[in-house]
Amino acid sequence: MDEERTAEWWGRRAWALLSAVRARAPLVQCITNLVSMDIVANALLAAGASPAMIHCLREIPDFTPRCDAVCVNVGTLSEDWLPSMHAAASACRPWVLDPAAAAASEFRMEACLSLLALRPAVVRGNASEILALASRSIASSSTFKGADSSHDSGDALEAAKSLAQSTGAVIAVSGAVDYITDGKQVVGASNGVAMMQKITATGCAVTALITAFVAVEPSDALVAAACALAIFGLAGEVGMESAKGPASLRMHLVDTLYCLDEQTVTSRVKITLQS
Numbered sequence: 001m002d003e004e005r006t007a008e009w010w011g012r013r014a015w016a017l018l019s020a021v022r023a024r025a026p027l028v029q030c031i032t033n034l035v036s037m038d039i040v041a042n043a044l045l046a047a048g049a050s051p052a053m054i055h056c057l058r059e060i061p062d063f064t065p066r067c068d069a070v071c072v073n074v075g076t077l078s079e080d081w082l083p084s085m086h087a088a089a090s091a092c093r094p095w096v097l098d099p100a101a102a103a104a105s106e107f108r109m110e111a112c113l114s115l116l117a118l119r120p121a122v123v124r125g126n127a128s129e130i131l132a133l134a135s136r137s138i139a140s141s142s143t144f145k146g147a148d149s150s151h152d153s154g155d156a157l158e159a160a161k162s163l164a165q166s167t168g169a170v171i172a173v174s175g176a177v178d179y180i181t182d183g184k185q186v187v188g189a190s191n192g193v194a195m196m197q198k199i200t201a202t203g204c205a206v207t208a209l210i211t212a213f214v215a216v217e218p219s220d221a222l223v224a225a226a227c228a229l230a231i232f233g234l235a236g237e238v239g240m241e242s243a244k245g246p247a248s249l250r251m252h253l254v255d256t257l258y259c260l261d262e263q264t265v266t267s268r269v270k271i272t273l274q275s
């Protein structure tokens with residue numbers, strides 16, 4: 001790194017990338033799960049991107065090459081959708097993988113591993129998902145909770161580093177602290193509130209936001225992913241100041257993503273280089 005990456009530097013980068021998303025409105029194709037479609041599209045719109053939930057295999061040759069980036073999420077995987085995911089991931093656009101509930105079945109694990117081989121720029125999962133992917137096994141935990149994590153993000157840090165080294169992708173593990181690594185550097189983003197875990201598909205939404213940030217910063221996926229996670233967490237923190245529970249937090253989080261200003265971002269983003 002040529003430049004010292006202070007807390008102020010990260011705050012300025014996060015603001016610059018959010019501003020670039022707002023200015024350029026990247027077109028983000030989302031092949032995402034049925035639970036997440038609404039919050040993913042609304043989070044992308046609120047951040048300034050253009051979401052398109054298009055997953056028909058026959059449309060991908062025409063549509064995907066015109067996108068700025070692609071988000072693939074296996075949360076409600078079916079045999080019908082997997083070829084579309086492979087085709088979109090192979091369309092020479094920067095793309096991001098969300099291995100939702102990776103350890104749910106052998107079929108899903110195999111699907112995730114086949115997608116990993118198509119070189120995503122970033123993989124964002126919770127700790128249990130990253131541990132499962134790194135072990136290439138569905139048997140990594142006795143406390144399996146499907147799409148939810150049964151581990152803390154720190155538990156998956158070593159797994160994330162080795163997965164980054166073996167795949168060439170930036171790996172982001174979300175949780176109380178989000179860890180982002182390219183296998184050498186590790187960055188921590190500690191914005192967010194625990195209540196975000198009580199809203200379904202916040203993980204999916206932050207994966208989509210990472211995709212929008214990668215669309216405007218394709219040459220530095222580590223910085224793009226860290227800034228997107230911090231901005232999303234900050235939207236949760238500010239949203240929580242007006243929320244009464246998960247449903248109103250969902251609304252306030254989306255409103256805050258739309259309203260975030262330079263002063264709030266540069267003073268409140270919490271990203272640090274861990275190693």
Ligand SMILES: Nc1ncnc2c1ncn2[C@@H]1O[C@H](COP(=O)(O)OP(=O)(O)O)[C@@H](O)[C@H]1O
Nearest residue numbers: 126149174175176192193194196197202203206
């Ligand atoms: N305990 C926590 N404190 C603060 N933020 C959290 C916490 N747990 C999750 N988050 C945030 O919630 C979002 C979704 O993360 P997570 O719940 O880990 O994903 P998933 O929904 O895929 O399990 C991320 O932005 C993450 O930073």
Ligand SMILES: Cc1ncsc1CCOP(=O)(O)O
Nearest residue numbers: 033035075147201202203204
């Ligand atoms: C509940 C559920 N079931 C299958 S996908 C899904 C949504 C998971 O979303 P997230 O990983 O963001 O919590």
Ligand SMILES: [Mg+2]
Nearest residue numbers: 100126203204
């Ligand atoms: Mg998830």
